[in-house]
Amino acid sequence: MSTxxxxxxxxxxxxxxxxxxxxxxxxxxxxxxxFTTTSALAGNDVATFPDFxxxxxxxxxxxxxxxxxxxxxxxxxxxxxxxxxxxxxAMNPAALATNVxxxxxxxxxxxxxxxxxxxxxxxxxxxxxPLEDGSLDKYKLHSVEMTKLVRLAVEGLGLxxxxxxxxxxxxxxxxxxxxYDRSLDPTLRFIxxxxxKKPEVAQANTKxxxxxxxxxxxxxxxxxxxxxxxxxxxxxxxxxIMGNTALAWGLLAAAQLxxxxxxxxxxxxTPASDIxxxxxxxxxxxVLTFQAEDEIAAVTSTIGAAFAGAMAVxxxxxxxxxxxxxxxxxxxxxxxxxxxxxxxxxGPSTGLPTKTEQSDLWQAMYGxxxxxxxxxxxxxxxxxxxYAAQEAWRxxxxxxxxxxxxxxxxxxxGSEPWxxxxxxxxxxxxxxxxxxxxxxxxxxxxxxxYTRDDNLAxxxxxxxxxxxxxxxxxxxxxxxxxxxxxxxENHQHMTDVRQRKVDLVADDIPEQEVxxxxxxxxxxxxxxxxxxxxxxxxxKAQAAGKKxxxxxLRYINPFxxxxxxxxxxxxxxxxxxxxxxxxxxxxxDRFLVDAQGLNKVQGKPFSVAEISAKIDEMV
Amino acid sequence: MSIETPLPVLKPADFASDQDVxxxxxxxxxxxxxxxxxxxxxxxxxxxxxxxxxxxxxxxxFPYYMNTYGMHSIHGRAPAVATGxxxxxxxxxxxxxxxxGDGLSIGGNHLMHCIRRxxxxxxxxxxxxxxxxxxxxxxPTSPLGKKTKSTPMGAxxxxxHPLSIAIGAEATFVARSIDTNIKHLxxxxxxxxxxxxxxxxxxxxxxxxxxxxxxxxxxxxxxxLETTLELQHGKPLIFGKDRDKGIRLNxxxxxxxxxxxxxKEDDLLFHDEKSPEPSLAYLLSRMRYEDGFPEPIGxxxxxxxxxxxxxxxxxxxxxxxxHGKGNLDxxxxxxxxxxxx
Numbered sequence: 001m002s003t004x005x006x007x008x009x010x011x012x013x014x015x016x017x018x019x020x021x022x023x024x025x026x027x028x029x030x031x032x033x034x035f036t037t038t039s040a041l042a043g044n045d046v047a048t049f050p051d052f053x054x055x056x057x058x059x060x061x062x063x064x065x066x067x068x069x070x071x072x073x074x075x076x077x078x079x080x081x082x083x084x085x086x087x088x089x090a091m092n093p094a095a096l097a098t099n100v101x102x103x104x105x106x107x108x109x110x111x112x113x114x115x116x117x118x119x120x121x122x123x124x125x126x127x128x129x130p131l132e133d134g135s136l137d138k139y140k141l142h143s144v145e146m147t148k149l150v151r152l153a154v155e156g157l158g159l160x161x162x163x164x165x166x167x168x169x170x171x172x173x174x175x176x177x178x179x180y181d182r183s184l185d186p187t188l189r190f191i192x193x194x195x196x197k198k199p200e201v202a203q204a205n206t207k208x209x210x211x212x213x214x215x216x217x218x219x220x221x222x223x224x225x226x227x228x229x230x231x232x233x234x235x236x237x238x239x240x241i242m243g244n245t246a247l248a249w250g251l252l253a254a255a256q257l258x259x260x261x262x263x264x265x266x267x268x269x270t271p272a273s274d275i276x277x278x279x280x281x282x283x284x285x286x287v288l289t290f291q292a293e294d295e296i297a298a299v300t301s302t303i304g305a306a307f308a309g310a311m312a313v314x315x316x317x318x319x320x321x322x323x324x325x326x327x328x329x330x331x332x333x334x335x336x337x338x339x340x341x342x343x344x345x346x347g348p349s350t351g352l353p354t355k356t357e358q359s360d361l362w363q364a365m366y367g368x369x370x371x372x373x374x375x376x377x378x379x380x381x382x383x384x385x386x387y388a389a390q391e392a393w394r395x396x397x398x399x400x401x402x403x404x405x406x407x408x409x410x411x412x413x414g415s416e417p418w419x420x421x422x423x424x425x426x427x428x429x430x431x432x433x434x435x436x437x438x439x440x441x442x443x444x445x446x447x448x449x450y451t452r453d454d455n456l457a458x459x460x461x462x463x464x465x466x467x468x469x470x471x472x473x474x475x476x477x478x479x480x481x482x483x484x485x486x487x488x489e490n491h492q493h494m495t496d497v498r499q500r501k502v503d504l505v506a507d508d509i510p511e512q513e514v515x516x517x518x519x520x521x522x523x524x525x526x527x528x529x530x531x532x533x534x535x536x537x538x539x540k541a542q543a544a545g546k547k548x549x550x551x552x553l554r555y556i557n558p559f560x561x562x563x564x565x566x567x568x569x570x571x572x573x574x575x576x577x578x579x580x581x582x583x584x585x586x587x588x589d590r591f592l593v594d595a596q597g598l599n600k601v602q603g604k605p606f607s608v609a610e611i612s613a614k615i616d617e618m619v
Numbered sequence: 620m621s622i623e624t625p626l627p628v629l630k631p632a633d634f635a636s637d638q639d640v641x642x643x644x645x646x647x648x649x650x651x652x653x654x655x656x657x658x659x660x661x662x663x664x665x666x667x668x669x670x671x672x673x674x675x676x677x678x679x680x681f682p683y684y685m686n687t688y689g690m691h692s693i694h695g696r697a698p699a700v701a702t703g704x705x706x707x708x709x710x711x712x713x714x715x716x717x718x719x720g721d722g723l724s725i726g727g728n729h730l731m732h733c734i735r736r737x738x739x740x741x742x743x744x745x746x747x748x749x750x751x752x753x754x755x756x757x758x759p760t761s762p763l764g765k766k767t768k769s770t771p772m773g774a775x776x777x778x779x780h781p782l783s784i785a786i787g788a789e790a791t792f793v794a795r796s797i798d799t800n801i802k803h804l805x806x807x808x809x810x811x812x813x814x815x816x817x818x819x820x821x822x823x824x825x826x827x828x829x830x831x832x833x834x835x836x837x838x839x840x841x842x843x844l845e846t847t848l849e850l851q852h853g854k855p856l857i858f859g860k861d862r863d864k865g866i867r868l869n870x871x872x873x874x875x876x877x878x879x880x881x882x883k884e885d886d887l888l889f890h891d892e893k894s895p896e897p898s899l900a901y902l903l904s905r906m907r908y909e910d911g912f913p914e915p916i917g918x919x920x921x922x923x924x925x926x927x928x929x930x931x932x933x934x935x936x937x938x939x940x941x942h943g944k945g946n947l948d949x950x951x952x953x954x955x956x957x958x959x960x
Contacts (some may be wrong), residue, residue, distance in 0.1 A: 283937035293732035297699035304703025463688035473691030
């Protein structure tokens with residue numbers, strides 16, 4: 001018997017997609033983020049997709065409780081977390097049952113076979129054990145006694161069996177790290193930082209991690225390692241970043257660039273709460289975070305903070321935004337600047353709290369009483385949230401009006417490499433307030449809060465400033481004086497002004513880019529989190545010689561000025577959306593263009609294949 | 620030696636805006652507005668430091684008539700708007716003007732949370748026991764059986780008692796006054812203004828159009844000394860035209876007793892507005908005319924407690940002591956990063 005490790009091959013691949021899945025208590029999100037960080041540090045481009053149940057602890061071992069984390073990493077630039085999975089780690093039968101369909105033929109399947117007992121199989125709905133009945137023959141199945149091996153690895157550390165079993169995710173990570181030729185160092189550093197104060201836990205996780213790695217090295221059945229070279233990304237310093245974090249940091253940056261206090265009024269709601277959590281950690285940047293008693297107080301306190309002169313923000317998701325509707329009308333009529341963030345999730349009602357959807361576009365566009373237009377911008381990916389936040393504040397403060405910023409659960413919880421900017425490179429956001437005046441001065445003039453500058457913005461006079469005392473409110477205002485007015489002509493005029501303020505933004509935004517030729521057979525028009533899958537699908541179609549171009553909207557209200565001409569340059573228009581056709585209906589309404597839709601609401605992002613199939617069907 | 624600019628001497632008229640006051644002639648709101656204009660110049664604050672925030676309802680037109688900063692917001696939300704304002708700018712004196720419908724019905728949640736946070740706001744609740752602006756539906760303070768447009772057979776929901784609610788949420792300052800008792804009202808407004816933390820003042824206010832005489836028993840010159848009781852800190856609870864009646868505790872229950880006939884002042888309940896326990900104040904808030912008690916007016920409770928607006932800013936300062944003012948470049952580059960050449 002030889003003690004030397006068996007000979008292993010290393011196979012270079014351009015890219016790979018790995019998914020960890022298990023029970024929601026199995027630590028799959030942690031495994032996924034560690035693998036992401038490690039791959040990013042190895043220089044790959046990465047895109048991730050965490051997928052977890054709404055219940056914190058659904059009944060153990062059930063399909064409802066399965067939590068997953070998918071990572072796509074590549075030596076080329078990538079835009080999506082991947083359609084199909086090259087390697088699947090399934091920690092129990094329920095995870096296998098709910099995820100194996102996404103594993104490509106001949107893909108690697110790593111299974112914790114200790115979990116495949118009678119009860120586990122029953123809970124997953126298996127009549128026979130799939131590890132033994134041949135049903136998984138089309139995959140490279142590696143059935144590993146993870147529970148047993150982990151218990152052995154941590155023996156002697158004085159851990160209970162339950163505590164020992166909690167280290168299983170580190171074993172799985174170790175094995176996948178070996179499989180993809182990854183360094184253990186970032187995860188070892190993570191363990192040290194996270195569990196340094198509990199040496200026995202740190203030691204156990206380290207042992208489990210290494211045990212997994214060594215298992216890969218030693219076991220003959222797994223004879224190939226895969227290697228993905230670093231990607232060629234623009235030069236700079238990078239980090240991996242999640243959408244909600246990027247959004248919170250973008251807000252911090254915007255506050256600093258405009259020399260403002262940042263006020264966040266928020267009520268906890270999935271998937272927006274992480275914005276509140278992140279900003280709450282950074283009070284020393286002059287950040288006030290107010291966890292309000294409800295969504296209405298969250299937005300109305302934000303209005304109060306805006307009146308007080310702060311950079312005011314409220315962040316929520318669809319159900320919360322519904323509650324804020326009346327107050328957003330107040331924000332519009334008082335013409336106060338603030339950012340309203342909607343991290344969209346599946347609806348209606350409570351809907352699918354942890355799943356992504358783009359179905360609140362109409363809500364943002366139309367969801368208020370009266371003629372109540374709001375500027376709407378949307379982020380296209382996790383890192384873009386950083387810049388979208390600053391753009392929202394630039395527009396809001398310049399035009400003195402609330403701005404909607406739409407992201408979604410997929411962007412918020414997904415992550416990608418972010419080239420870290422220097423604060424000094426970011427454009428300043430200039431804000432001015434009218435100056436105090438002395439009411440005993442003979443030139444004193446009663447302050448009129450609804451006079452306007454070239455952008456139709458009214459002056460942002462802040463309480464505490466002498467001589468500018470004025471009253472705002474939800475009743476219609478006379479333009480100029482701001483006094484309550486029921487005058488019919490004035491109401492028409494103010495309604496027009498509020499609309500014109502939004503329309504003016506179209507002259508103040510970058511020219512709409514088109515990826516591909518400006519004319520052709522098909523334009524794919526998208527917005528928000530579908531950017532990655534649309535980009536990838538269109539590039540594939542272009543590579544196949546099709547006259548297809550892609551136009552991704554950041555500005556939805558108003559639309560970019562060029563959009564109409566762009567739409568008219570194509571024989572057909574396809575609008576893929578994770579809703580039943582909300583942008584499409586607005587485009588048809590606005591431009592009389594017979595745009596076609598590709599629509600689904602299944603709590604999941606589009607796969608590239610879905611969009612490619614539709615493109616192929618149309619051209 | 621610093622040179623201080625003396626504050627300009629302001630008069631009540633300086634606090635009047637240029638807008639016509641549009642309440643119905645004879646409305647109790649006029650009296651409250653007049654007393655407010657009298658009290659503000661005595662507080663030593665410049666006009667620009669004062670903000671009035673209101674919700675919706677007759678009382679909520681108040682900010683339009685004050686030449687200060689102000690916002691007439693949306694129904695029930697004034698305490699929340701004021702919370703954002705005061706948290707951001709704790710140097711401002713912020714008043715919330717609300718009514719029984721605005722504050723206790725649609726905005727009940729905000730009122731309760733604002734009070735428990737002890738936000739430094741002065742909340743004046745104009746209680747007229749009716750919806751006036753919508754022309755006469757019953758309100759959460761209308762008595763059982765009240766016949767209105769929306770309750771032709773009489774109201775069947777139990778009324779809320781504003782001060783019981785405020786004390787239940789452990790308000791640090793709770794008081795009651797009456798629109799027609801202008802001397803007392805201005806004193807209460809001043810006490811509310813001087814309190815640090817949430818000051819909650821209920822004002823019995825007559826809606827002479829839709830609910831005229833709702834407080835008749837408490838305002839009628841003939842009966843008011845028998846039906847109300849003016850609270851004074853440290854003093855026994857005595858009332859009556861001849862000051863011959865008092866309130867005594869019988870176990871945990873108050874009872875009306877006549878002085879003399881073996882009952883001395885020392886046997887009566889003594890008012891202690893500074894009691895850390897809100898139970899006594901709560902007991903006073905439950906003394907109701909219909910149950911045979913005089914209704915207390917004055918300061919029920921006035922205690923000191925930490926204020927949210929100060930603490931939220933103190934946390935910023937504390938964080939700065941620990942981390943400095945922060946450098947975003949450092950934040951962005953913290954943790955795992957890598958360089959692409």
